[in-house]
Amino acid sequence: MAKINLLPWRQELRERRNREFMTLVVAVLFLSLLGAFAAWSYYKNTLENQQLANERIKQENANLDKALKEIETLEQQRDDIIARMKVIQDLQGRRPVPVRIWDDIARIIPAQMYLTSMKREADTITFTGQADNPNVISTFIRSLDGTQWLEKSAVVSIQQPNAVAYQAPKPAPAAGNISASSTSATLPEANYVTFVVTTMVKQTDVASATAASGVAASASKEK
Numbered sequence: 001m002a003k004i005n006l007l008p009w010r011q012e013l014r015e016r017r018n019r020e021f022m023t024l025v026v027a028v029l030f031l032s033l034l035g036a037f038a039a040w041s042y043y044k045n046t047l048e049n050q051q052l053a054n055e056r057i058k059q060e061n062a063n064l065d066k067a068l069k070e071i072e073t074l075e076q077q078r079d080d081i082i083a084r085m086k087v088i089q090d091l092q093g094r095r096p097v098p099v100r101i102w103d104d105i106a107r108i109i110p111a112q113m114y115l116t117s118m119k120r121e122a123d124t125i126t127f128t129g130q131a132d133n134p135n136v137i138s139t140f141i142r143s144l145d146g147t148q149w150l151e152k153s154a155v156v157s158i159q160q161p162n163a164v165a166y167q168a169p170k171p172a173p174a175a176g177n178i179s180a181s182s183t184s185a186t187l188p189e190a191n192y193v194t195f196v197v198t199t200m201v202k203q204t205d206v207a208s209a210t211a212a213s214g215v216a217a218s219a220s221k222e223k
Contacts, residue, residue, distance in 0.1 A: 100148075100149060101125075101147075101149045101150065101201065104147040104148070104149060104150070105118075105144075108140065108143035108144065108146075108147065109140065110131070110136050110139055110140055110143075112131060112132035112133070112136045113129060113130070113131040113132065113136050113137070113140060114129055114130060115127055115128065115129035116128050116129050116130065117129075123200055123201040123203070124198055124199075124200055124201075125150070125198065125199050125200075125201070126156075126196065126197070126198050127195075127196070127197045127198070127199070128194075128195070128196050129194075129195060130192035130193065130194050130195070131192055131193055131195055132191075132192055132193075133193065134158055134193060134195075137155060137158065137193070137195050137197065140197065141153040141154070141155065141197060141199075144197075144199045145199075148202075149201060149202055150199045150200065150201060150202065151199070151200050151201075151202050152199065152200040153197060153198070153199040153200075154197070154198055154199075155195065155196070155197055156195075156196040156197060156198055157195065157196045158193050158194070158195045159193060159194040159195070160193055161191050161192060161193060161194070
């Protein structure tokens with residue numbers, strides 16, 4: 001005898017398929033959420049790591065800027081020390097120069113000339129004096145340029161005297177007969193011309209003397 005299933009199998013099949021579908025939807029939704037959370041966590045960690053790296057870079061840049069400023073300060077201090085050393089060496093090298101210049105000037109002054117004043121401003125020396133004639137002044141200028149330390153000598157001015165011509169002194173009168181006219185003869189210097197001459201100190205020779213002095217000082221320190 002045939003068996004007949006009178007149960008609502010179609011309804012059960014439909015409900016079973018609905019349960020399977022809901023299970024699948026829940027599983028897919030769960031996996032999607034899990035994947036989204038994993039992706040969010042990954043990018044969050046990546047962002048945090050990048051931010052930490054950026055902070056380290058900023059800190060290193062700040063340290064580098066500080067080091068650069070310290071280096072600039074040290075370089076400035078070094079330049080200041082070098083400049084002071086150069087000034088000291090220049091002063092040490094220039095110390096013997098004035099002595100040598102005055103020695104040369106005293107040696108080359110002609111017998112028919114005398115100086116009334118000498119003035120030095122920086123590297124320019126100005127002479128004021130009197131000479132027998134302009135030729136003596138020309139000889140003095142050539143002698144100045146012929147020294148080791150001086151150059152570019154030139155006449156600034158020459159002023160002719162206003163005194164009368166030189167008169168030779170008369171023979172001495174007899175004792176007890178001295179008159180005022182016998183002592184009023186005009187001296188030769190009264191006819192001298194007044195002049196102003198300038199000259200320049202040679203920088204090359206001063207620099208050489210400075211360098212030589214610096215080498216000598218270094219050698220003495222090493223000893």
